[in-house]
Amino acid sequence: MNILVCISHVPDTTTKIKFTPDNKELDKQGVQFVIGPYDDFALARAVEIKEQIPGTKVTALNVGEADTEPTIRKALAIGADDAIRINARPTDSVFVAKQIYEIAKSGDYQLIMMGRETSDYNTGAVHGMVAEMLGWPGLSPVMKLELNGENVSLQREIEGGHEDIETSLPIVVGCQEPIAEWKIPNMRGIMSARTKPLEVKEAVSADPNVVSGNYELPAERSACKMIDPENVGELVELLKTEAKVI
Amino acid sequence: MGVLVFIETENGLPKGSSLEAVSFGKKISELEGGEVVGLCLGSLDGSAAETIGKAGATRVLHDGNSEYDKGLIAPTSSAVFAAMESTGSNYVVFAKGSLSDAVAARVSIKANASLASNLISVPTKAGDGFKAQRSIFTGKAIEEAEVKGGKVIFSIKKGAVELSSDGSTASIESTSYALNEADLKVNVLGSHKAEGDVLLPEADIVVSGGRGMKGPENWAMVEDLAKAFGAATGCSKPVSDMGWRPHHEHVGQTGVKVSPNLYVAIGISGAIQHLAGVNSSKVIVVINKDPEAPFFKAADYGIVGDAFEIVPKFTDALKGAN
Numbered sequence: 269m270n271i272l273v274c275i276s277h278v279p280d281t282t283t284k285i286k287f288t289p290d291n292k293e294l295d296k297q298g299v300q301f302v303i304g305p306y307d308d309f310a311l312a313r314a315v316e317i318k319e320q321i322p323g324t325k326v327t328a329l330n331v332g333e334a335d336t337e338p339t340i341r342k343a344l345a346i347g348a349d350d351a352i353r354i355n356a357r358p359t360d361s362v363f364v365a366k367q368i369y370e371i372a373k374s375g376d377y378q379l380i381m382m383g384r385e386t387s388d389y390n391t392g393a394v395h396g397m398v399a400e401m402l403g404w405p406g407l408s409p410v411m412k413l414e415l416n417g418e419n420v421s422l423q424r425e426i427e428g429g430h431e432d433i434e435t436s437l438p439i440v441v442g443c444q445e446p447i448a449e450w451k452i453p454n455m456r457g458i459m460s461a462r463t464k465p466l467e468v469k470e471a472v473s474a475d476p477n478v479v480s481g482n483y484e485l486p487a488e489r490s491a492c493k494m495i496d497p498e499n500v501g502e503l504v505e506l507l508k509t510e511a512k513v514i
Numbered sequence: 515m516g517v518l519v520f521i522e523t524e525n526g527l528p529k530g531s532s533l534e535a536v537s538f539g540k541k542i543s544e545l546e547g548g549e550v551v552g553l554c555l556g557s558l559d560g561s562a563a564e565t566i567g568k569a570g571a572t573r574v575l576h577d578g579n580s581e582y583d584k585g586l587i588a589p590t591s592s593a594v595f596a597a598m599e600s601t602g603s604n605y606v607v608f609a610k611g612s613l614s615d616a617v618a619a620r621v622s623i624k625a626n627a628s629l630a631s632n633l634i635s636v637p638t639k640a641g642d643g644f645k646a647q648r649s650i651f652t653g654k655a656i657e658e659a660e661v662k663g664g665k666v667i668f669s670i671k672k673g674a675v676e677l678s679s680d681g682s683t684a685s686i687e688s689t690s691y692a693l694n695e696a697d698l699k700v701n702v703l704g705s706h707k708a709e710g711d712v713l714l715p716e717a718d719i720v721v722s723g724g725r726g727m728k729g730p731e732n733w734a735m736v737e738d739l740a741k742a743f744g745a746a747t748g749c750s751k752p753v754s755d756m757g758w759r760p761h762h763e764h765v766g767q768t769g770v771k772v773s774p775n776l777y778v779a780i781g782i783s784g785a786i787q788h789l790a791g792v793n794s795s796k797v798i799v800v801i802n803k804d805p806e807a808p809f810f811k812a813a814d815y816g817i818v819g820d821a822f823e824i825v826p827k828f829t830d831a832l833k834g835a836n
Contacts (some may be wrong), residue, residue: 281767281787285654294528305768315526361629362622385768389650391631394612396587396619405588405700411761425762427715435700438596445768446761477628481645481658486793492810493706496823497819500827504835506815511797513719513776514743514832 269437270375271314273328274368274382274394275343276358277336279424281387287483294483303339306383306409313413314381315347319329321415325349327375331358331367337466344461345453351464356471358468359479360387362480365397366474368500377438384409384442399440407443458470519571520594520618522611522822526559529688530716531609531672533569538668538675539607540570541636546605551575552684553597555590555691556582567684569677574686575601581693585613585705588697589818591620592718596691598625608669611715618669625666625748633674634794637661651769654791671687672715672773673794717746719776720795724750724788726781726802726821730758736780748772750782766791781821784809801825 269375273447279285280300288295303311318324328348333355334511340351355368372380385392392408399406412423418436425444453461495503509512519538521532524573539550552566552574566574575597594617598606606621608614610632622629630646632636634656637646648655649671662705710826714720721740723733733747736796740747747763754764765772767787777795781802782788789812800813812814817824 278811279651281790284786285651287655313762324606324757339808361619365623378678387652389630389632390652390771392615393619393622396616397623400591400620400623403696406616408588408791409612409702424612426705427705427762428711429705429760429762431585431705432703433700434703449559473724475662478630479660479662481660483650484656484658489798489812489814490533491815492813493722495815495817497817497824500817500824501831503815503817503828507776507797507799508835511776511814514798 269324269379270377271317271324271381272329272372272375272377273307273311273314273326273343273348274329274380275311275339276383276386276388277301277330277332277339278304278386278388281305282421291482291484292434299337300337302484303342304383304386306385306387306442306444308383308450309445309447310381310383310443311343311346311348312451313443315451316448317415318347320327325494327352329368330354331471333357337346338387340440340466341461342453344464344466345457346451347457349464353466353468354471355468356514359476361391361393361478362397363474363476365394365401367471368394368398370472371400379437381443384444395440395442402440403439404438404440405435406440407435407446411444413441413447413449420484422466443491515548515607516601516603517543517548517550517607517608518594518598518601519550520614521552521554521566521574522609523554523556523558524665524713524795526557528554528562529609529611531611532547533565533742534672534675534677535565535607535609536569536571536804537678537793538636538670539572539605540678540681541605542605542668548572548603551601551603553594555593556580562681563686568681570681571684572612576686577689578643579690579693579776584702585699586697586702587613587616587620588700589693591617592694592697593691594621595624598795599682600669606667608667610669610671618667624664624728625667626784627667629662629669630659631666633668633670635803636675636694637668639655642772642792647674649794653771653793653829654790657680669808671794712744712746714746714765714772717772718774719745720746720748720765720772721778721780722748722750722782723753723780724782725752727753732822733759735822739778739829739832740827742829743776743780750788780825782809783807784812
């Protein structure tokens with residue numbers, strides 16, 4: 269079986285986001301880029317499946333310019349067998365989905381995995397778009413995924429709980445915890461990642477539908493009003509009369 | 515022309531977030547003309563005609579096939595697309611949610627439409643398309659994006675628009691969408707939901723507990739406060755990681771993102787990843803014994819002290835005030 273794991277290249281979750289002075293670009297200075305936190309769960313589960321089912325091959329796919337290669341090498345160090353980089357800036361969801369679709373339809377993949385959303389644009393749309401393009405079921409956010417031959421049983425989170433689902437391959441899934449524990453690459457993985465194949469392909473043309481404009485940071489809150497712990501009633505009063513939220 | 519709004523229901527009642535989507539649809543129709551039509555699938559309570567109408571729709575298309583109650587993604591996507599075609603709608607509005615997000619993505623491909631998601635306000639017209647403000651970097655920043663016109667799918671965050679209440683009762687039109695074989699490859703065996711609780715992403719008030727609560731056995735205190743508020747309960751990531759609370763209550767960058775009117779954090783230090791999930795809350799109250807907890811810098815009201823003493827007093831004060 270062949271698994272395609274799509275990974276994004278995003279600022280580490282602890283990053284304090286700031287922009288260039290013209291507010292048109294992310295200020296990348298001092299920013300540590302990582303595999304998208306949700307994509308990391310997808311990759312970890314794919315590598316687990318590979319360990320469980322002999323003959324499974326895991327391919328990591330990223331749509332990004334050359335600066336994403338360290339992130340792709342990390343995916344190889346974690347356990348992907350090979351990788352593909354589509355040499356383009358990931359402009360919007362539909363652009364990225366079309367690139368993944370091109371790779372998926374020309375390859376022999378039965379399972380396409382990625383995070384439920386990227387942590388930069390949070391659209392959570394790419395897996396659904398790819399599933400629709402391929403005419404496959406697409407499920408997200410998936411918290412548990414078990415394969416039994418062609419049959420797939422999985423758990424999808426819904427508001428206030430989860431649902432149990434049965435389906436069959438091929439499928440596209442958007443993953444989240446606790447589908448697997450994040451894997452930290454070991455020394456052997458890091459060494460072997462250097463020589464694993466990383467193919468660079470040019471993008472298929474696709475017009476983005478949503479173009480980035482100006483960025484801004486949310487308005488800062490005014491200073492926190494401290495309340496005497498002996499006078500909790502005052503807090504209730506302020507929430508009623510000042511904040512007007514109750 | 516025309517705006518279609520996909521309305522999610524919970525036990526036959528339109529979700530609050532979907533009613534906001536109807537009011538958002540009304541704003542789009544004021545910019546672009548055409549009528550606002552709601553689409554409901556599965557069981558629907560008779561009161562919906564009034565609530566959906568008040569929020570701004572003139573009519574509601576309803577397919578009562580109970581298969582839709584399972585929240586099936588592919589059949590729902592096909593039905594939304596069919597309704598888009600039959601009503602000649604150029605625009606479809608969704609409220610962010612586990613079903614709607616998946617459906618919006620599929621419909622955008624079926625209709626070859628632009629998908630503008632995580633919107634936090636009503637867009638303005640710009641040439642043939644729109645300028646829309648969306649939340650990015652998990653609430654850490656805002657982007658003004660240019661959205662190509664023609665057909666557009668809008669997906670909105672809670673609070674993107676004020677819920678309107680001046681519309682008149684909508685007409686309900688029964689309809690039936692064909693279920694096709696290709697859409698039925700997914701079998702939902704069952705769903706497990708906490709009964710009777712306020713749903714976290716829908717809640718106007720959220721009360722969350724962190725590691726400072728010391729253990730799952732102390733959660734009754736958090737729940738009592740939430741009950742006094744009519745609030746949903748949430749938790750920090752370590753609390754869900756340790757299994758004190760289920761994952762669907764985890765609020766933060768890799769959990770549920772909330773934007774309630776009031777967020778109350780008890781015994782949560784305020785790591786940047788937690789703040790990312792809550793910073794679009796209107797008002798934040800922090801209770802923590804550590805005066806240096808970073809959460810106080812992101813809060814509107816704070817109390818430094820022992821949660822085990824303060825929270826019961828807070829609950830009592832609230833009950834007394836109501």
